[in-house]
Amino acid sequence: MKTYKLFENLGYEILNKGEDRLVSGVYCCDLLSVAMSKGKENAAWVTVMSNVNTVAVCTLVDMSCIVLADGSSVDEAMLEKAKEHNVCVMRSKLPVFETAKEIFDTLNLFGDRLEEYCD
Amino acid sequence: MLSLSYDLHIHSCLSPCGDNESTPCNIVGMAYVKGLDVIAVTDHNSAKNCPAAVEAAKEFGITVVCGMELTTAEEVHVLCLLPSLEKALELDEYVQKRLIKIKNDPKIFGEQLIMNSADEVSGSVENLLINAADISFCETFELLEGFGGIAIPAHIDKSANSLLSNLGFIPPDSSFKTVEVHRRSLFPDLCQTHGYLSSCRVISNSDAHYLGDINEPENFLHAEENSAEAVIEALKKPCEK
Numbered sequence: 001m002k003t004y005k006l007f008e009n010l011g012y013e014i015l016n017k018g019e020d021r022l023v024s025g026v027y028c029c030d031l032l033s034v035a036m037s038k039g040k041e042n043a044a045w046v047t048v049m050s051n052v053n054t055v056a057v058c059t060l061v062d063m064s065c066i067v068l069a070d071g072s073s074v075d076e077a078m079l080e081k082a083k084e085h086n087v088c089v090m091r092s093k094l095p096v097f098e099t100a101k102e103i104f105d106t107l108n109l110f111g112d113r114l115e116e117y118c119d
Numbered sequence: 120m121l122s123l124s125y126d127l128h129i130h131s132c133l134s135p136c137g138d139n140e141s142t143p144c145n146i147v148g149m150a151y152v153k154g155l156d157v158i159a160v161t162d163h164n165s166a167k168n169c170p171a172a173v174e175a176a177k178e179f180g181i182t183v184v185c186g187m188e189l190t191t192a193e194e195v196h197v198l199c200l201l202p203s204l205e206k207a208l209e210l211d212e213y214v215q216k217r218l219i220k221i222k223n224d225p226k227i228f229g230e231q232l233i234m235n236s237a238d239e240v241s242g243s244v245e246n247l248l249i250n251a252a253d254i255s256f257c258e259t260f261e262l263l264e265g266f267g268g269i270a271i272p273a274h275i276d277k278s279a280n281s282l283l284s285n286l287g288f289i290p291p292d293s294s295f296k297t298v299e300v301h302r303r304s305l306f307p308d309l310c311q312t313h314g315y316l317s318s319c320r321v322i323s324n325s326d327a328h329y330l331g332d333i334n335e336p337e338n339f340l341h342a343e344e345n346s347a348e349a350v351i352e353a354l355k356k357p358c359e360k
Contacts, residue, residue: 031194033219033251051279053249056227075278085227 001110003065003088006044009106010092012067016079018088023064023107026100032057039063046092046100050074055081055089067092069099123345124336126150127159127184128198128273128299128324131168135229135249138329143172144238145330151179154336156345159184159200159324163248164214166207167233173204174236184347188273189214190249191256196273196280198299198324199263202348206266213262214252223247256282257290269351274301274326275316276309289315297354299324320358 004020006012027043029035032053039045039061047054050072058066065088068074072091082089092099129146130137143160150158160172160183169185176183185207186200201207222245223231231244254262263270272282275298282289282298297320300306310317325334342353 031251033190033194036221036247036250037219049279053279059227060221060224073278 001107003044005110006065006103006106007088007090010102012090012092015068015074015089015091016082016087018065018082019086020088021064023103025107026103027063028096028100030096036060044103046096046103048072048096050078052077052081054078055085055087058087059085064088065090067099067103069094069096120341120343121345122339123156123342123350124154125157125322125338125340125350126155126325126327126334127157127186127200127322127350128161128188128326129158129333130162130188130326130328131160131172132230132232132234133162133165133168133244133248134328135163135223135225135231135247136328137162137229139230139232141328141330142232142234142238143168144175144234144236146333147172147175147179147181147183149330149333150181153333155181155334156336157182157184157350158333159186159198161186161188161198161200163188164190164218164250164252165244165248166201166211167244169204169207171234171236171238182345182347182350184350186268187211187214189254189259189270190251190280191259192251192253193256193285194251194280195256195282195285197256197259198271198273199259199268200271200347200351200354201263201266201268202351203267206268210263210266210268214254215246217253218246218248219250219253221247221250256286257292260293260295267351269297269354270295271297271299271322271354273299275299276301276305283309283313289313296320296357297322301326318358320354322354
């Protein structure tokens, strides 16, 4: 499934539309230094950490989008950076686990092959 | 006692997010123009631009305190100030060994330039400096004590990478006596929520990533003399209120 379809299905708030790209899994982490080394390529990254470096880490790891959980607030600098790097940033009101589960369930529903991603 | 105007948190072009115009020589020159007595060059997790800053400062007669802004394992920023260049470079070596090793991509994070005292690029740091070091917030204070320096929780009122945003509380066994606050007007409110802070000295620095953001001489501290050792001593003393 691609990012635009994902947020349409889940009704997330779009903070920066960015690139419509493949989402093949979910990754959760709030420490940027951990996400930087352990993040999964093409995953939707669920986090409450919202600052310019979140966008930088997403780009570096090549994750497909940032999903801010718990209605995390964002600043202008982060959105500017997201525009610059064409990164999709969306926001969910639910906590991290519920948000990740909802994305996971949606990906499954549309027959995305998560087991390949999990290997 | 001397009253010294200070700005003890300035990033150079070594920090990936620091402007490339912010060379150690330019920082010292700007501090001189502004009339500051003492500044600190504090890049993310590295002191490699301190040698050039110290050299440049000789010409201008201002004091450069060598240091860095350490990113702890919890991604809390802690301002580390050292009594000498040698100690700062020792700390640099200690921290490099404990930093998560990921290559910097200058296109995403920015360049990490090392400059010499002639204001020329003499090298660059390959691994990304804004990463977390495997040093916990609590152990940082004792670590700096061992180096004869001081650790100061940085911009505790900021919503990213601060003691209050990342840990959310002040560890009960804390012993620090000085904190850095970005917006001083918020400090009374912070003291209401975190009683420990009432006993702390507050300093305010620019955290400048651009030359123009370096503070005017509007903040003062009192020290026995204008030297790195005396400034650190002054910040270590219990706060008299």
